[in-house]
Amino acid sequence: MTDAPRRTALDATHRALGATMTDFAGWDMPLRYSSERDEHLAVRTRAGLFDLSHMGEITVTGPQAADLLDYALVGNIGGVKTGRARYTMICEDGGGILDDLIVYRLADQEYMVVANASNAQVVLDALTARAGGFDAAIRDDRDAYALLAVQGPESPGILKALTDADLDGLKYYAGLPGTVAGVQALIARTGYTGEDGFELFVRPADAVALWEALTEAGKDAGLVPCGLSCRDTLRLEAGMPLYGHELTTATTPFDAGLGRVVKFEKTTNNGDFVGRAALAAAAERAEANPPRKLVGLLAEGRRVPRAGYRVVLADGTVIGEVTSGAPSPTLGKPVAIAYVDAAHAAPGTEGVCVDIRGSHEPYEVTALPFYKRQK
Amino acid sequence: MSNPQQLRYSKEHEWLSGAEEGVSTVGITEHAANALGDVVFVQLPEVGATVAAGETCGELESTKSVSDLYSPVDGEIAEINEDVVNDPSLVNSAPFEGGWLFKVKTSGEPAELLSADEYAAFIQS
Numbered sequence: 001m002t003d004a005p006r007r008t009a010l011d012a013t014h015r016a017l018g019a020t021m022t023d024f025a026g027w028d029m030p031l032r033y034s035s036e037r038d039e040h041l042a043v044r045t046r047a048g049l050f051d052l053s054h055m056g057e058i059t060v061t062g063p064q065a066a067d068l069l070d071y072a073l074v075g076n077i078g079g080v081k082t083g084r085a086r087y088t089m090i091c092e093d094g095g096g097i098l099d100d101l102i103v104y105r106l107a108d109q110e111y112m113v114v115a116n117a118s119n120a121q122v123v124l125d126a127l128t129a130r131a132g133g134f135d136a137a138i139r140d141d142r143d144a145y146a147l148l149a150v151q152g153p154e155s156p157g158i159l160k161a162l163t164d165a166d167l168d169g170l171k172y173y174a175g176l177p178g179t180v181a182g183v184q185a186l187i188a189r190t191g192y193t194g195e196d197g198f199e200l201f202v203r204p205a206d207a208v209a210l211w212e213a214l215t216e217a218g219k220d221a222g223l224v225p226c227g228l229s230c231r232d233t234l235r236l237e238a239g240m241p242l243y244g245h246e247l248t249t250a251t252t253p254f255d256a257g258l259g260r261v262v263k264f265e266k267t268t269n270n271g272d273f274v275g276r277a278a279l280a281a282a283a284e285r286a287e288a289n290p291p292r293k294l295v296g297l298l299a300e301g302r303r304v305p306r307a308g309y310r311v312v313l314a315d316g317t318v319i320g321e322v323t324s325g326a327p328s329p330t331l332g333k334p335v336a337i338a339y340v341d342a343a344h345a346a347p348g349t350e351g352v353c354v355d356i357r358g359s360h361e362p363y364e365v366t367a368l369p370f371y372k373r374q375k
Numbered sequence: 376m377s378n379p380q381q382l383r384y385s386k387e388h389e390w391l392s393g394a395e396e397g398v399s400t401v402g403i404t405e406h407a408a409n410a411l412g413d414v415v416f417v418q419l420p421e422v423g424a425t426v427a428a429g430e431t432c433g434e435l436e437s438t439k440s441v442s443d444l445y446s447p448v449d450g451e452i453a454e455i456n457e458d459v460v461n462d463p464s465l466v467n468s469a470p471f472e473g474g475w476l477f478k479v480k481t482s483g484e485p486a487e488l489l490s491a492d493e494y495a496a497f498i499q500s
Contacts, residue, residue, distance in 0.1 A: 020409070035467065036438050037413045229412060229438055302416045304436050326438055327415040334415075357434075357441075 008053035009146045009204035013211055017225055024228060025117035027054040032227035039230040040329040043193050044371075047152035048226035049214055052199070053207065056120025057145045058113040058127060062136035065109050067268045072130040073101065074253060074275065076263040080105045085173045085190055089253055089261055090123055095278030096249035097256070099123050100241065102190060104175045112141070112186070112201075116243045130274060146207035150214060151197030151234075153373075154221040159198055161217045163187070172196075181213030192231060194238025194371055233326045236335065239296065239369025245307055245323040246294060246337055252279060254286035255339075257294045257368075292320060293345035296366040297354065299334035303361050305354040311338050311363075312355050319344045322354060328370060335370050336363070377491075378404060379471055384494035385447040387429070390471065391488065394481055398453050401446065402475040403435065403466060406498050411437040414466040419444070419455040419477055426450055428485045433476075435466065444476065449483035 005028035008014075014021065019030035030051060032039060042048050060069060066078035075088030085104045089097050099119035104112045115123040120142055127138050150159060156167055165178030165187055175188035183206040191197040202210055215223065232242070241247050246256055253262050262279050264271070285291075297305065304327055311320035320340035328335040336354065344352055347367045353360035382390040388407035392400040408414065416436035426432045426446035433444035455477045459465045465474040489497060 020412075031439075032412060035413050037464075233438060304416060304441070306441070327413075327436075 006054075008051055009207035010051045010053065010211055013208055014051065014225075019225070019227060022228065025054060027117060029054055030225070030227040032229045033225045036227065036229040036233070037329045039224060039226040040233050042222060042224045043152040043195055043226060043230065043234055044330055045153065046222035046224075047150060047154040047158055047197075047218055048193075048230070049211065049218065049223055050149040050151065050226050050231060051207075051211070052147040052149050053145070053204070054117035055147050056115040056117055056123065057141040057147075057201070058115065058120070058124055059139040059141045060111045060113060060127070060136055061109055061139070062134075063109060064135040065111055068127075068131055068134040068136040069103065069111060069113070070266050070268040071134070071273050072127050073103070074262040074273065074279065075103070076266055077103055077105075077111070078266075078268050082107055083174055083176055084171075085175055085188060087173070087261065089247075089258070090126055091252070091275035091279065092249060093275055093278065095252040095275050095282050097243070097247045097251055097253060098126055098249065099243055100247055104186070104188060106175075106177075106186070119243060143204070145201045146204045147199060147201055148207065148210055148214065149191060149197060149199045150218070150223070151191045151193040151226075152195050152223075154218070154223065155195075155197045158214065158218040158221055158223060159187075162213055181210055181217075183210045183213075185210070192238075192240060193234040194240070194369065195234075195373055232324075233329060236324050236326055236337065237328055237330055237369065237371035239337070239371075241294075241337075242324060252282040254279070254282040255292070255294075259283055259286060290342045292339040293342050294323075294368070295338060295340050295345050295347075296368045296370055297322070297325075297336040297338050297352070297363040298331070298366050298370070299336075300362045300364065302334065303356045303359075304334040305336040305338075305356060305361075305363070310355045311340050312353050312360060313344075314351055314353060314360065316360075319352070330371050337368065340365065378406075378494055380491045382471070382491065383447075383488040384491065384497075385429075385445065385488060386497060387445040387447070388498075389445060389447045391447045398478050398480050399448065399450075400475050400478050401448075402470055403444070404494070405470045408467050408470040408474070411435060411440065411442060411466075413438050414463040417459055417463045417466065417476070419460065420446075420452045422452050422455060424452045426452060426479060428483070435463075446479065447488060448479060448481045448485070450479040450481040452477055453480045454478040
């Protein structure tokens with residue numbers, strides 16, 4: 001991309017906080033404000049505040065909005081109740097994953113699709129191409145929203161101080177319109193950290209006021225601003241896939257161990273949806289003869305496996321590839337997610353190594369996630 | 376941030392102390408430590424190993440990346456900082472002090488090492 005990176009409505013705030021910025025999917029985003037390890041641990045134990053305004057919002061409205069999304073996406077979107085959200089995917093006709101999405105049903109005939117920044121245009125184009133014949137309208141709302149996230153065990157208390165909305169009644173993967181610190185927001189109980197938390201979709205013009213109000217309200221609870229670096233280690237510990245790493249057009253949801261998001265029993269469009277035939281075949285293959293499985297790798301040493309590193313046996317035989325890896329602040333040792341040949345993918349499999357720049361470092365195969373919060 | 380005046384600096388962001396009985400201390404600069412983020416693993420050369428100016432002699436691993444460590448001078452490794460091996464975060468918290476990496480008995484030194492002011496200008500450019 002040769003264009004100058006885009007800046008969010010909170011750009012000046014990040015710079016005033018001394019953030020280290022990074023280019024991410026064409027956006028200039030905060031990577032970290034201080035130590036990414038401290039930011040990570042703050043979200044695990046207290047609360048963190050994120051600017052996620054790079055995420056891509058697409059609104060779908062109309063009498064056949066549900067039918068269109070049932071056809072264009074792999075999930076049962078018509079079955080999502082108003083005020084609830086669903087994790088889903090959009091696939092190619094051949095079954096490859098174009099993106100993973102969260103779809104919020106805002107009203108009977110209105111949905112908001114949230115795509116990864118790197119894929120927002122792809123998703124918009126695919127939805128538009130698949131909308132023919134449906135009585136539904138697709139609106140590019142990427143510039144209509146800023147997105148702030150408050151994540152961590154203290155986040156309900158912090159938000160409660162700023163809103164009259166019924167947060168106790170707001171379940172995980174639900175969203176409701178409300179007012180937070182005098183700002184109109186869609187309040188969603190969603191996140192990408194493995195903790196309880198909220199995502200607040202607001203007008204860009206309100207983003208700074210909301211950020212400041214949340215910062216003030218969270219001060220005593222230990223809320224800190226958090227960058228994308230700790231967001232990545234938080235989601236990695238929580239075993240959540242990241243597009244471009246675990247998910248690509250070369251993988252189907254079944255390859256990624258996420259076949260549950262594909263719903264073949266749809267009632268709309270006579271059960272048809274884009275990718276159906278290929279995904280049915282992928283489901284069968286994953287059941288009968290899976291080529292590789294997505295597993296966790298837990299380091300015995302201190303060297304960090306990175307995306308693209310080969311998973312090998314002691315004799316050097318390649319049995320897989322790391323898709324994400326980082327030092328885990330919670331576990332105090334490096335962890336990775338990797339695609340590994342099914343024969344070596346069972347938790348506890350011994351003799352598995354990662355080739356770290358020529359040296360074979362031993363790893364333990366584990367089930368995902370690495371971290372699960374106590375409820 | 377300020378780079379101590381008494382040190383000299385390489386364009387690979389290492390600092391070098393003045394020699395005491397032919398032995399200089401080497402570390403990475405605060406600028407480099409900030410750019411890396413939290414350092415989680417440090418691999419240092421072995422005591423007795425020969426190093427050459429501008430050649431890699433170890434690595435520094437942070438949350439997001441791994442970077443080669445270069446020696447700013449020719450010489451032989453006299454001592455390594457075991458504290459930083461055990462607690463790599465010292466590189467971030469005290470890059471010019473407790474986060475030093477190794478001591479080297481210098482046998483030759485490139486002409487292009489920078490003064491503190493020259494290094495400050497270099498990282499601004």
